[in-house]
Amino acid sequence: MSTKRSGARLEFQKIEKQFQGTGLVIDRVSFCVEPGEFVTMLGPSGCGKSTFLKLAAGLDRPSAGKVDLDSFAQANFRSFVFQDAHLLPWRTVIDNIALPLELTGITRDEARTAAEASLKRVHLTDAGHKYPNQLSGGMRMRAAVARALITRPTLLLMDEPFAALDENTRHRLQEELRELWLQERMTVLFVTHSVSEAVFLSSRAVVLSARPARLLLDTRIDLAEHRDQNLRLGSEFSAQMRILHDAFKSPEASV
C-alpha cells in the first residue's frame, strides 16, 4: 500500500458565486493549492468557505470563473469529509468505509479488505463491526476520514470536520491528520473557523472576508514538519496565530 500518488493541483480562477436570495457570496476570488500542500481556509461563518469545497468537489458550479484541476483523468481522485461524519447508520463501520470502493463496482470482499487497511490507518481497527450510533463523535469522525482515504485520493476536501468534537479529541485528531498527510502527501483543502486549528494543521492559510467573500490574506505557516501538542505552547505558534487573528478580526472580515 505504499505506492504514493502525488497530490493534485487545484486552482480557483476568479471565482464568482451567486445564490438566489442571498445574492453575491463569492466575489472574484483566485488562489491556487499546489500539489501536496495542506491549505486551510478561514473566514466568518456564511462567507462561502464551504462553497469552495463544493466547487472543488464538482458538486456545484461557479457563476463565473473556473476551477482548474489536473487530475480529472483518475477515477475518484478526490474525497470529501463533512462537518458531521455522515456515515450510513444502517451499515457497520467497515461497510461504511468500504462504500466508495463498492460504488465503483469492485466486490464487497475486496472492498472490505481495503477498508480494514484504511481502518488501521486511523487507529480504529477494533470498531469495524460496530454501528455508527455505538461510536463516540471522535470515532465516527475517524471512520469518516478512513472512508475518505480508502480511494487513495490526491485531493482531500474537509469541511470543518472537527468542529463538533471536544477539545482533547479535536487536538488528537488534528495531530493524527497531520501525520497522515505527511505520510501520503495528498493535497488538502481544509475549511475551519478556528485560527489555532489552521496554524496547527496547515502549510498555508487563506483568510476570507465576510460575504461577499474576498481574499484577505494568503500566508505560509512556517512551523516544524512534525507537530505535536507542545508546539501550541511555543512563541512561533502564537506569532502565526496573531498574523491570522489580525486578518480575521480586521474590519473587512466582519459584516
Place this chain on the structure above:
Amino acid sequence: MSRLRSLFPPLVPLIGFVILFEFLVRWGIIPSYLVPAPSEVVSAILEIRSELFAAAMGTMTAAVVGLLLSFVVGSSFAICLSLSEFARKAFYPYAVFFQTVPIIAVAPILVIWFGFGQPTVIASAFIVSIFPVIASTLLGLRSTDPALLDLFKLYSARPLQVMWRLRLPYALPEIFSGLRIAAGLSVIGAIVGEFIGGGGLGSLVDTARTMQRIDQVFAAVLISSLIGLVMIALINYLSWWALKNWHHSERGEDV
C-alpha cells in the same frame, strides 16, 4: 420482563370496562339486546368457535394479501414518483384518490368486477390500504440527507445504487410507519369487502345481525379487532428487526 410490565397499564381500563358492563347488563340498566354482557360474548365465542376461526382465517388472509399488494404496488409506485419531479406532480394527486374513495360505495362495483368471494375482498383491502404506503414511502424517499446524496454523487454512483444503497434504506422508518397504518386499514377494507362480497367475519357479522344474535356480532367484532392488532404487532416486529441496529425509534424502550 419490562415488556410484560408495559402490558399492565392498558389492561387496567380494559378490566374495569368489562366488569362495569357485565354488571350494567346483569342489573338491567342496559338491555341485553343492545349490548350483550361480556360473559355472553365469551360464551358466544366458545359456542361458534369453529365458524369464528374459519371466518377469521378468511378475513386475515384477505387482509394480509391486500396489504402485501399495497406494499409491493404502493412502494414501487412511490419509487417511480420519487425519480421524477414531473411524475410526482402529475400522478400524486390521483394517488390521493385512494385515500378519499368511499370504500363502502365502491364495494358493489368490485363485486361486479371480481364476483362474490375472496378476490373482491382482497381488492377492497388493497384499495383502502395503499395510500398510506405511497405517501409514507414517497416522504421517506424525498427526505434523504443532502450531504449523503453529495457523497454518492462524488463517487459517481449510478441511480440504481443511490436508490438501493441510500434512498430506500434511509426511507425504511417512514415506510414502516406507513405499513403500520395500512395494516389496520387492510382489515377494515377486508371486512367491508366481505359485507358485500361474502365470506369471513364480515358475512358472519351480517348473518348474526339478521338472526338478532347481538352476542355473536360482538364476538365477531372483537375477533376482527384482534386481527388488526396482530397485524400491527407483526409490522412492529418486522420494523424492530430491520431497524434495531441503527434507528433511534427502535432503540428506546417506548414505541
